[in-house]
Amino acid sequence: MEGDLVVAEWTPSEHHQAFPGVLNGGIIGALLDCHCNWTAAYHLMKAQGASSPPCTVTADYSITLKRPTPMSGPVRLEAKPVELKGDRAVIEGMLTAGGKVTALCRGTFVAVKEGHPAYHRW
Numbered sequence: 519m520e521g522d523l524v525v526a527e528w529t530p531s532e533h534h535q536a537f538p539g540v541l542n543g544g545i546i547g548a549l550l551d552c553h554c555n556w557t558a559a560y561h562l563m564k565a566q567g568a569s570s571p572p573c574t575v576t577a578d579y580s581i582t583l584k585r586p587t588p589m590s591g592p593v594r595l596e597a598k599p600v601e602l603k604g605d606r607a608v609i610e611g612m613l614t615a616g617g618k619v620t621a622l623c624r625g626t627f628v629a630v631k632e633g634h635p636a637y638h639r640w
Contacts, residue, residue, distance in 0.1 A: 522598045524557040529592040541587035541615075549595060550611045550623035551579055557597035558607035558627030565602050572605070572629035575636045579625025587613065587620040597623075605629040 519525065528549060536542040559571035566572075587593060597611035611623035630637050 520596075522561070524553070524560060524597050526553055526595045527592045528595065530589050532589075535589055539589050541589055541593070541620075543581075543583055546583065546587060546613060546621045547579075547581045547623075549593070550581060550597075550613060550621060551576055551625065553595040554579065554597045554609040554611040554623055554625050555627050557599065557609050557611070559629075561599045561602060561609075562605070562607055562629055573634070573637050573639070574607075574627045574629050575634070577606070577626040577628050579623055582622045583620070584622065585618065585620050587615045591616065593620075600624075 530541050530545070534542055534545045555574055555576055559574045562574065563571040594614045595611065596614070597609050599607050600610050601608040605628055607627050609625055609627060612619055613621040
């Protein structure tokens with residue numbers, strides 16, 4: 519955590535590449551979806567004064583690939599809430615590699631209740 523920013527670092531392996539030296543775009547999408555989803559769960563927990571995060575699912579998300587993401591070292595994931603409303607959170611995320619922004623994400627994530635197929639699946 520850096521203020522409201524949720525931060526993670528991840529190092530790709532060779533099987534994550536699209537072509538030599540460049541991270542696959544689908545992997546980038548999965549990383550940002552997951553990181554933004556957990557960011558939503560954390561901030562919804564804080565907003566509701568809960569002791570544990572709610573189970574959240576992705577309602578929508580979009581990825582903008584700004585430039586190729588090199589595989590030469592770890593990537594940094596950052597995400598922050600831009601709107602919290604009831605059981606929903608709009609989150610913006612960013613992936614950087616080598617100090618450069620390589621991908622952006624914006625998504626809506628929703629807390630689900632018992633009976634939903636994703637409830638406490640992770």
